[in-house]
Amino acid sequence: MILYILWLRQIKRYLRSKSRMIGSLGQPILFLVALGFGFGPIFEKAGGGNYIQFLAPGIIAMTILFTAIFAGIEVIWDKQFGFLKETLVAPVSRTKIMIGRTLGGATVATIQGVIVFIFTLFIGFRPTSILMSFFALVVMFLIALLFTALGTAIASRLEDMQGFQLIMNFLVMPIFFLSGALFPVDSLPSSFEIIIRIDPLSYGVDALRGVLSNAAHFGLGLDLIVLLSVVVVITIIGAWQFSKIEI
Amino acid sequence: MSENSTTIIEVKNLVRNFKKIEAVRNISFTVNKGESFAFLGPNGAGKTTTIRMLTTLLEPTSGFVSLNGFDVHKNPSDTRRSFGIVFQDPSLDTELTAYENMYIHAVLYGLEKNVYKKRIEELMTMVELWSRKDDLVKNFSGGMKRRLEIARGLLHHPKVLFLDEPTLGLDPQTRNLMWNYIKDLREKEGLTVFFTTHYMEEADKNADRIAIIDHGVIVAQGKSEELKTQTNTKTLEEAFLALTGTDIRESSGSVGVQMMKMWHGRK
Ligand SMILES: Nc1ncnc2c1ncn2[C@@H]1O[C@H](COP(=O)(O)OP(=O)(O)O)[C@@H](O)[C@H]1O
Ligand SMILES: [Mg+2]
Numbered sequence: 444m445i446l447y448i449l450w451l452r453q454i455k456r457y458l459r460s461k462s463r464m465i466g467s468l469g470q471p472i473l474f475l476v477a478l479g480f481g482f483g484p485i486f487e488k489a490g491g492g493n494y495i496q497f498l499a500p501g502i503i504a505m506t507i508l509f510t511a512i513f514a515g516i517e518v519i520w521d522k523q524f525g526f527l528k529e530t531l532v533a534p535v536s537r538t539k540i541m542i543g544r545t546l547g548g549a550t551v552a553t554i555q556g557v558i559v560f561i562f563t564l565f566i567g568f569r570p571t572s573i574l575m576s577f578f579a580l581v582v583m584f585l586i587a588l589l590f591t592a593l594g595t596a597i598a599s600r601l602e603d604m605q606g607f608q609l610i611m612n613f614l615v616m617p618i619f620f621l622s623g624a625l626f627p628v629d630s631l632p633s634s635f636e637i638i639i640r641i642d643p644l645s646y647g648v649d650a651l652r653g654v655l656s657n658a659a660h661f662g663l664g665l666d667l668i669v670l671l672s673v674v675v676v677i678t679i680i681g682a683w684q685f686s687k688i689e690i
Numbered sequence: 691m692s693e694n695s696t697t698i699i700e701v702k703n704l705v706r707n708f709k710k711i712e713a714v715r716n717i718s719f720t721v722n723k724g725e726s727f728a729f730l731g732p733n734g735a736g737k738t739t740t741i742r743m744l745t746t747l748l749e750p751t752s753g754f755v756s757l758n759g760f761d762v763h764k765n766p767s768d769t770r771r772s773f774g775i776v777f778q779d780p781s782l783d784t785e786l787t788a789y790e791n792m793y794i795h796a797v798l799y800g801l802e803k804n805v806y807k808k809r810i811e812e813l814m815t816m817v818e819l820w821s822r823k824d825d826l827v828k829n830f831s832g833g834m835k836r837r838l839e840i841a842r843g844l845l846h847h848p849k850v851l852f853l854d855e856p857t858l859g860l861d862p863q864t865r866n867l868m869w870n871y872i873k874d875l876r877e878k879e880g881l882t883v884f885f886t887t888h889y890m891e892e893a894d895k896n897a898d899r900i901a902i903i904d905h906g907v908i909v910a911q912g913k914s915e916e917l918k919t920q921t922n923t924k925t926l927e928e929a930f931l932a933l934t935g936t937d938i939r940e941s942s943g944s945v946g947v948q949m950m951k952m953w954h955g956r957k
Contacts, residue, residue: 448797456785459826525781529842532745533798534770689748 453547500651501624514548515594552587586647596681704753728897737886774843778854784828799846813841833864853885
């Protein structure tokens with residue numbers, strides 16, 4: 444019940460802030476259209492196949508990454524604008540509070556991912572099977588959990604939004620650009636591939652490609668194992684950081 | 691632990707330092723059941739820091755605190771069920787409606803549906819917000835938010851209500867109204883009220899007993915009349931100045947003197 448109410452709070456906040464909802468869809472749609480149609484011909488000439496087919500899972504993952512990080516970072520708002528105090532004096536364990544929030548944020552990020560997924564269908568993306576598209580939901584939710592928990596862990600340590608730009612530029616952007624969301628991993632120099640293999644989002648992107656385009660590079664099994672393990676580790680770290688908040 | 695049956699808050703030798711700042715320096719006091727107790731002191735005196743320690747939000751550097759018979763440090767969960775709080779700074783979710791804020795609180799405190807439904811309506815009616823229950827809190831005025839916070843703090847039938855500078859920034863009408871609700875509740879539910887303020891009149895009017903705190907030290911405590919008699923003064927303000935004046939000269943802290951000057955000059 445407590446998890447549910449904290450989850451519900453995040454969902455209600457999301458549904459009520461239409462501008463945030465629409466604003467955070469602008470970027471992925473721009474990426475899809477500009478990159479999809481801009482690079483498409485070159486990609487196909489180079490023998491990569493249909494670029495939209497390749498790009499769509501990457502952009503869905505990107506949407507989830509950004510929305511989830513934001514949802515986690517919201518802890519700073521709650522610190523500054525006070526609602527966090529209300530939850531911290533309640534007779535509820537901090538771990539529960541953190542998990543409830545994270546589930547809520549992750550659900551929001553997943554919904555955004557689904558909206559972008561639906562948009563990709565309109566510009567020519569064709570998932571290989573409908574059944575597997577439902578499985579994609581699970582993958583999206585895992586990606587969402589991972590990055591909401593990461594955002595929460597970071598936000599628990601920050602006093603205000605000052606460090607936010609730093610996090611965007613030195614953490615979130617690298618996670619996105621080094622995930623193979625935009626380019627294929629197979630033909631890269633091996634030193635660069637190592638970097639990509641360190642980035643947890645790579646496995647999220649790869650898993651989505653696996654279930655939606657039947658084109659996993661690392662293999663779906665490895666993707667899921669890595670994603671699940673990282674989710675567990677980051678959630679534990681997030682809960683621990685959250686429990687140390689003093690306000 | 692010398693807990694007698696009339697004591698509801700007991701504080702012994704409480705200390706809290708923030709790096710070099712000694713925010714609370716070895717304070718001790720007790721509050722009795724049903725009492726209205728005021729912490730009176732200028733900004734930065736250590737009022738909020740004390741409340742944070744009484745409400746499980748902050749670990750003391752040393753000392754002992756019990757509330758409603760529970761050791762606050764060892765038993766935060768039962769402590770939390772025993773008090774309600776209105777923080778100095780706003781703590782509502784402004785993207786939610788007034789009712790939703792109340793509802794979340796009810797669930798967080800594990801109240802039964804049939805209990806909270808009635809209680810929410812009762813309290814929101816009391817603070818005259820029932821007709822606005824489905825409005826988003828972001829559209830509320832400062833006074834309305836404060837009233838909602840009071841209603842929320844009372845939802846789980848707390849034994850003690852903490853109010854940290856509850857009337858800061860409110861107009862006289864709202865202030866008056868607010869203290870009237872509190873008075874009613876004390877009579878009806880035997881609520882103990884612990885509040886902080888830097889308004890002399892507010893402490894004088896609404897507190898059974900007052901502790902005057904300055905630079906993290908309680909310089910005097912007692913009934914308003916006692917403080918006046920003790921210092922041979924006519925008003926609480928004069929008593930306050932008489933009490934803290936000598937303390938400053940002894941401690942010779944230059945920061946302290948400056949703060950006192952601001953404090954004198956502010957009236
Ligand atoms: N988190 C903190 N870190 C450092 N100093 C703090 C912190 N919280 C309070 N203080 C300091 O402790 C002193 C007492 O503050 P506070 O209890 O908020 O005073 P009051 O509520 O009486 O205005 C002040 O000097 C304040 O700057
Ligand atoms: Mg204060």
